Amino acid sequence: IVMTQTPLSSPVTLGQSASISCRSSESLVHTDGNTYLSWLLQRPGQPPRLLIYKISNRFSGVPDRFSGSGAGTDFTLKISRVEAEDVGVYYCTQATQFPYTFGQGTKLEIK
């Protein structure tokens, strides 16, 4: 399954919102009815960390400024009130089907 993210770069003003789109080449609905679409954030020099799982569920400790939505093949990550600590590369990833695949990454930077 090919994952395509847009945009690849997103300059944003502190306090404003940012939105990242992720599209899959096939439906990510598993035979068990769940959709295993997750979002990760990789800050500079760090390993990625899980933000959102199963489209819209925030992982432990993730601020509610982060929200995920979508269904089937189209998904969105929205970051409200962007803070300096949100800078990094965001990846969508699917675990519905092996091989697990990732989007190319979207670099969020502050204007």
Place this chain on the structure above:
Amino acid sequence: QLQLQESGPGLVKSSETLSLTCTVSGGSISRSGSDWGWLRQPPGEGLEWIGTFHNTGNTYYNPSLESRVSISVDSSKNQFSLKLYSVTATDTAVYYCARTYGDYLHLEYWGQGIQVTVSS
């Protein structure tokens, strides 16, 4: 809090075997529902999934690497390992180990990563 730590040589010669170990602390590698995986990130590039030891006991590999990769688990040491055979310069990357829990908490815990360079 679960912690994962990669270890192994940072430099491997071309055509030889890359061997890495991930040590799990703060929890049991045998915990029901846990999948243990390896990923990598070439310099300046995105993430690539290498393979996963699934909680069903099956091991799944990226088709692009399947012919030369092996993942195994040593429960007695709370470790799992990666072997990548016949490496070339294109295998130079930061290698990460990670855990997925319950199929849905995909890549919830990561190691810090280990830089592996393949030299000619």
